[in-house]
Amino acid sequence: MNVRELALTTLLAIEQNGAYSHLQLNDAIRKGRLDGRDAALLTEIVYGTVQRRDTLDYYLAPFLRKARRLEPWVRVLLRLTLYQMVYLDRVPDRAAIFEAVEIAKRRGHRGIASLVNGVLRAIGREGMPSLDAIHDPGKRLAVATSHPEWLVRRWIEQYGFDEAARMCETNLRPPQSTARVNRLKATVEEALERLDGEGVKAVQGQLAPEAIRAEKGNLAHTEAFRAGWLTIQDESSMLVARALDPAPGERVLDCCAAPGGKTTHIAERMDGRGEVVAVDIHEHKVKLIEQQAQRLGLDNIKALALDSRRLGERFAPESFDRILVDAPCTGFGVIRRKPEIKYTKGKDDVAALADIQQAILRAAAPLLKKGGALVYSTCTVEREENEEAITRFLADHPDFFLDAGLLERLPEPVRLHGKGGMLQLLPHHFDSDGFFIARLRKKV
Structure with missing residues (x-):
């Protein structure tokens, strides 16, 4: 199976089976035994096609009006080929079209191969429809950057058009390693x-x-x-342990801890002394935390399988010096790493996750010692899951307050993006993941 056919199989698994793009891609590279060059091309085609899906469909639409209902694999084949034609200068159009037609012959029949050939060559001759034909700025931005319109309008409302546009455009670029x-x-x-x-x-x-x-x-x-x-680990994510600021010898709780990046960072900042209790709801993910700790030589981590909404059933009140709630979230700050989430998450997910976040915070709060610090973090840019989540929690927990000392614990470059005890980084601020961090203290 050549690179483009492997790309088609990978993209279908992501779209039809809900597979995670990074895991599916790594599996394809391993099973295909691809060398560095082919692995790089496969990665570019898969990620690029997922990232630009809606834009590619907009370009294809005028050329498919007369086509009968397409099988899913044919549409994906057209997308990945058009992606190469539009965005990959090093791939000649004729080579991309030839490969697409050959794949269509093997997977389908001569009629499908003829349709694929006709559509792609017509685009090459006539060019693609202009995005300027979309007069509504919000809709045009959504199509141009291949983000759901509801999400783009939400970001425009929260951050303004210019910030939303920069965020969307940044989400199309490969993430830093x-x-x-x-x-x-x-x-x-x-x-x-x-x-x-x-x-x-x-x-x-x-x-x-x-x-x-x-x-x-x-x-x-x-x-x-x-x-x-x-x-x-992304640099934005590294700020979380710094915000928590654990001291050697303390007892720290890390909720929703898998795969263990922040857990191990906390343990390292404690110089390997004290105890970090890391809990996650999934048993197989707890093993990932243990593997990380072993590889890094950290023996002050205790990993447990536990639903963080039920912490009180396992731990005594006021038994931890510091607590991290790295809450499950929509993940809209890491779209560059997991591009499929912008299509699979919806408005209802934001509200549902906001409720889960509150449940975890409610369960964690009694376990913190008086005077202790609780850090809440997410890898999303949604205010309902971030600033509004903290406001909601504080309204119900008068024994907690925002710690204005958060920014003093963070590197100077990020401080401009914080206020009081909260920090919101957007992907375009430092070309890193979008991340939210709040630091709370429990009254003595």
Whole structure:
């Protein structure tokens, strides 16, 4: 199976089976035994086609009006081929069209192959419809950046048109490859030197002192990673443990902790002393936390399978010095890494998740010692899940207050995007994931 046919199979699994793009892609690369060049092309086609789906459908629509109902695989084949024609300069149109027609012959019949050939060649001759034909600015932005219109209008309402547009445009770019250096095993300088020796070019990150950013090579495929010197993590996510600011010897609770990136960061910042209790509702994900801890050489982590809405059934009141609620959320801050979520999540999901977030906060609150700190974080940009969630919680819990000292604990570049005890980073601020962090304190 060649790269483009493998891309078709991968895209169908994402669209029809609800598979996660990054997991499905990694599986396809492994099973296809692709070399670096082919793996890179497959990654580009799959992610690009998912990211640009609605834009591609807009371009295809005028050329499909006379076509009978298309089988799903034919539409996906047209999308991935048009993506190459429009966005990949290094792939000649004739090569992309030829491959599409050959795939159509193998998967379908001569009639389908003829339709695919006709549609793609007509686009090549006549060009694509202009986005300027969409007069409504919100709808035009939605189609141009391939985001659901309801979501774009929501962001315009929350952040204004210009901020929403920059966020949508940033979501179309590949994410940065970043990692956190395990301070218990190496300094950033030592890690960069070791990576250089392995042929991986990396530089110091911009938001977190322990962050590095890859410019060439794959950080996860290095001996430095296998030896526990690195954890793959976005820089915005690294700010969470810094906001919690745990001290060696304390007892810390990390709710909804899998796969363990923030758990292990907390443990590292505690110099391996004290205890980090990491809970997650899924047993198989608890194993991921344990594997991370073992690889990094951290023995102060205790991982448990537990629904974070039922914490009170397992833990005594006021038994933790600090608590992290890294809440389940819509994930709209990580669309670049998981592009399919912008199509699979809807308005109802925002409201449903907001209720789950409150339930977890309610369960965690009694477990915090007086004077202790609770950090609430999400990887979304939705205010209902972020600022409004904190306002809602504080209204019901007068024994908690926002800690204005949050920003003092964070690197200077991000402070402009925070106020009081809350910080909201959008993807275009630092070319990182969109992230929300709030730091609360329990009254003495």
